[in-house]
Amino acid sequence: MNASVSALPNTAHTDTKAALTQRLPSASQLKQQLPLGAELSQLVSQQRQAIRAILNGEDSRLLVVVGPCSLHDPVSALEYASQLAALSRDLSEDLLLVMRAYVEKPRTTIGWKGLAYDPHLDGSDDMAHGLTLSRELMIEMLRMGLPVSTELLQPMAAGYFDDVLGWAAIGARTTESQIHREMASGLDLPVGFKNGTDGGVGIACDAMRSSAHGHRHFGVDSQGHPAIIMTSGNPDTHLVLRGGHSGPNYDRSSVAKARAGLEKNAIPARLMVDCSHANSGKDPLRQPHVFKDVLAQRLEGDHSLIGVMLESHLFEGCQALGNDLRYGVSVTDGCLGWEATEQLLRDAASQLQQQRRALLAAS
Template sequence: MQKTQDLHVVETRPLVAPDLLHHQLPISEAAAALVAQTRDRIRNILYNEDRRLLVIVGPCSVHDVNAAYEYGKRLVKLRQAFSDQLEIVMRVYFEKPRTSIGWKGLINDPHLDGSYDINAGLGLARKLLLDLADLGLPAATELLDPITPQYIADVISWTAIGARTTESQTHREMASGLSMPIGFKNSTDGSLQAASNAMLAASRPHHFLGINKSGLASIVATTGNPDGHLVLRGGKQGPNYSVQHVEAAAQTLVKQGLNPRLMVDCSHANANKDHGRQVTVLNDVVQQVMNGSKHLIGVMIESHLVAGNQPIPRDLQRLIYGQSITDACVDIDTTAEMLQSLAAAVGQSAEAVGRH
């Protein structure tokens, strides 16, 4: 008989069951409480019941769990220092969407050598999230593969659906069943239509194909997620973080019956791919906060121990410790200054509201 299947497949390897990984790396009561409480605080910010701002900050992607943990130890001190003004959540990204080709992230290729040891990647990812939670540091991520949430979503407080996947029905369905607030990024062309459609779709119930905790193929039924919101990340036409862009986006959301409160991504097209320009974007947001903007819920910042980025060298011993291998980041000291100015703006805004 003529072969009609697996013509381009060379191998299939069994995937560890989510239940088994959870058994090997269980979430503690303290970590579960941190996740649940952080999600609640983010929702309160989203619905303007908490006047603080949400800050999603950390490496563009995690490739070295030791460096990420060290970064987390620095960040948790800033989280504590600015807790009255900011809800700081560490950006812990394990999956990278690719426009063409490139390294797809720690879960897909944890050893950076093309061995694609995904089972090891899932274990490394889950352990890092638990270690950060034990520090008292909640985590945010972008969920790219719809199977991944079964392994790590219980330790995630906020999720992004990226510019390339916001249009995807699969990701909208997945978002409808996730347990945390979700930021939908505007499309790479800068338009808001796909993100607002995604927010609407994800807020509704869905039935779709997935896996259960035992790793069995399953039909997943969801209730819909009411806590979607827009993330402005700029686009091909340029940045969209100015007060005019924020006002226009809020009005668009209101017309569609969606929550008009939104987040600004200081990186990506808003910074024109120049990591140093994140400071400029943040300063603009600071001004908007001081002027009493009612639409901003927070910001995203790409930040690591060392500024800039680096290609993956053939000799992995030559990797610069604490520097991104994907998008360039600001360093942790610059990050501290950015957070300080944002916290000060929130404080001044609160005082102004108090005087009135």
């Protein structure tokens, strides 16, 4: 366990149902131990502004949130990030690439909950080390020049990473949660709300409207104390289409329906498509098909489509947790391999560049 953690003994109680506790460092303590510093703080601010500019139609680039379904191995994660950073520099005129650094994973029942929970992948749940390792990785990705993103699942964990992130997602299972809407309202960064698991966008519309307003809610301050949290509202939210129980929702008809739903609720029509999950039928190798369809809609003039998400790792597919893990292969959802990802993004940038140059020539 990290030396900065003050641990409480796991004391048994006469009531066998009583929960055992172990104290973690506060968010403030971990940020002091692993500070961003002025240079990286300024970089995060610039990255957030760049993403906001895309959301607001001030920047014509396509926003691409790409990377492993979840981080589980620091070495392969940083190798992926290094390759993505180099690709980002090549394609920066047409694509804004954001690194997926997902360290929490939602579970319908049980299973591995992510690097922040179980960094040793063995059920020991060394969360103190998990939080430290997760923040270290995110900071190293920032040093490479990459904007960093994650899904914010446990609101108490958000304070350990909120200063590092350029963009964050609220998942389909938590978009309806009042607690997550309150949390999003206090974040100084763009947030994407996924549509509900039924595929409908009404829940996400409610979430964005709620998050745009200020709240007073129960929470924990940076020192780890229970507190009344007062937020001012977040104007930089948007919808993420990820499909639902009835199937995909990235096609032209579904996008038009989602856009109409946003406009009906007086919400800016800005949409990102998650090329995985129900949109790909949970087949990671179908992600390029989804991506290309969305790109075609964008090239045809639908600028409400501001971005896409891709689950991608060094090598395609996925594997079960065990003693003999293959390097660079996801241990959660299946991913597209790096070679296919790079080719997909280079092709997309080329098409966007051709259109951009044609428009410049015409003007």
